[in-house]
Amino acid sequence: MADLKLGKLPDRTPVKLAITITPDLQSALQSYANLYASTYGVEEPVAELIPAMLVAFLESDRSFARTRATTK
Template identity: 60%
Template structure:
C-alpha cells in the first residue's frame, strides 16, 4: 500500500482524572462557567471548561514546551 499523507492517529482514549479543589476555586470555576454561558450563549460543564483551560495553559507555557521537547 502507498504511504498515506496522514500519519497514523495517536491514541485518543480519554483518561479519567478525579481531582479535589478548594471551595473558593470551585466557586470561581462555576462563576467562569456562567461568564462563558453569557459570552457564548452555550452552557458547558465545568469539567469541559477545566480541560480546555489546562490545554490552553500548557500550550502557552513556553518553558514547559522547551523542557518537554528535550
C-alpha cells in the same frame, strides 16, 4: 507500506481523573463557566471546560513546551 500524508492518529482513549479542589477554586471555575455561557450563549458544565482550560494553559507555558519538545 503506503506513504500517507496523514500520520497514525494518537491514542484518543479518554482517561478519567478525579481531583479535589478548594471551595474558592470551585467558585472561580463556576464564575468562569457563567461568563463562558454569557459570552458564547452556550452553558457548559465546569467538568467540560476544565480539559480545554488545561490544554490552553499547557500550550501557553513556553518553558514547558521547550522542555517537552527536547525530551520527546
